[in-house]
Amino acid sequence: MKKIPIGISDFKKLKDEDYLFIDKSLLIKEFWESDGETVLVPRPRRFGKTLNMSMIKYFFENSSEDNGYLFKGLNIENHKNIMELQGKYPVIYLSFKDEKHSTFEYLKEGLSSVFSKLFIEHEYCLNNTKIHSIDKEYYNSVINKKATVIELGNALKNLSQYIYNYFEQRVIILVDEYDVPIQAAYLNNYYTEAIEFMRNLLSGAFKDNNSLQKGMITGILRVARESIFSGLNNLKVQSILTYNLSDKFGFTENEIEKLAMQYNIKEELINIKEWYNGYFFGDTIIYNPWSILNYISNPKNGLRPYWVNSSSNDLVKIILSKSTADVKGDLEELISGNSISKTIDENIVMGDIEKSSNNLWSFLLFTGYLKAKEAYRKEEYIFYDLSIPNKEVRSLYKNIVENWFLDTITKNNYDIMINSLIIGDIKTFGKLLKLFVLKSISYFDVGGYEGEKVYHAFVLGMLISLNDTHEVLSNRESGYGRYDVMLIPEDVSKLGIVIEFKKLDPDDEETLEETADIALKQISDKKYTTTLKSKGISNIKELALIFKGKEIYIKERKNHICLK
Incomplete structure (x- = not known):
């Protein structure tokens, strides 16, 4: 049996060291053939976003190493027209997953380090004889962590242009966990500054950028009304309510049944479903991959709330503690095993979550704390039947409510x-x-x-x-x-x-x-x-x-x- 990749999100390491890999390689084909020049994929945390982005990076990247062997035997190999693209494009890969800071000053320091490493990774651009001295000065200021916040806000667009000029080929830009700094800013009261920076960064990279070939952005939420993505008419959003990419993040029922056979836990399949099943992405039943892998790695520990215990859940707890009486009544219905009917807004406004119960339910849905199964139209609105997906998530709600009283x-x-x-x-x-x-x-x-x-x-x-x-x-x-x-x-x-x-x-x-x-x-x-x-x-x-x-x-x- 292959080793279980707990916390390993680098595709090359996972393949080279023979860890278990659930084949999601057809994501590469869907990404390439998607209508939008840029694809935004919001999914709950620890549902495989970073691993999938890493896989896309290794597929397209024209690095000095031949990474074609990583895709031998995978489903994508059956599509020769897509395989011809392997290793053919320059790639910018940027992750914000660790940018959780208590002040905007600390965020600026974190961003300086992130972009310094990114620019060093593509330092070959300085060897281009066509690069202007002013651009060299800018490039070195980023490497040396001397760039201003405004200059960093232009970093993605500028770097893509430097790379394009070097290779004379458009660039694939991958931005992972873009909303991690936004959520941290919301919790720590510098939300406006963080939104302004991300708006400048992403609109510069993905709007009217002639150096862009294709882009993908992942995160938990679609934070759109703050105009982060304003004017991006080339943006295609594939949320958990849409059908494209519905089986590419998280484990499907068929994949779980194969894992149960492979790791001799078939007798626990019913209990596994009760604990970690319950999500619907589009019309696909999805299991929580983080909890499944943790359970398989040591089944003697039993079925536990691995996913809900993998972070502090501070934002969920704070928002629910400030919610209205009606929300608490609905929460009681959910904990009792019933469903509630709500309209869902995919364009989350972080600053308004506490002001609108619809924003709250939308937030809980897209962050993985609720599931939406049935959708129906009532006049001009679409309503969804929302419920708690499984025992693991129910345990978190129970803990939150108990703590209200124990306080x-x-x-x-x-x-x-x-x-x-x-x-x-x-x-x-x-x-x-x-x-x-x-x-x-x-x-x-x-x-x-x-x-x-x-x-x-x-x-x-x-x-x-x-x-x-x-x-x-x-x-x-x-x-x-x-x-x-x-x-x-x-x-x-x-x-x-x-x-x-x-x-x-x-x-x-x-x-x-x-x-x-x-x-x-x-x-x-x-x-x-x-x-x-x-x-x-x-x-x-x-x-x-x-x-x-x-x-x-x-x-x-x-x-x-x-x-x-």
């Missing part, structure tokens, strides 16, 4: 509160719940007509930690209606719980106790306990949770606790 109550009190509920000690549960609400409800907007939904989401989030021992269901049919929350223990001898929520506004005439009686009567009349009884659970507790601002009233079928 405001000690872990010990949280555990006591949850344990009190599942053993039926409603008095202790109620006392700690009041403390919890007083400290945590600031995460939620409890005003307006959606208040009941907000409390619903709040309690669902609080109960997430029970998923290992209970089935936590929400808004499901049972009897003659839909209950709010149901806790179904895996051990049928344990306590099953049905909870109904009601919200009172300050000007409502009903008392808290009257409203609790209405909620309990609803549980009884609608026979919400039917599901629990059908599973053989006889020990059942029916609870009414009544909220009025931060005042809570809890009543069970026989006893009640009032918290004010």
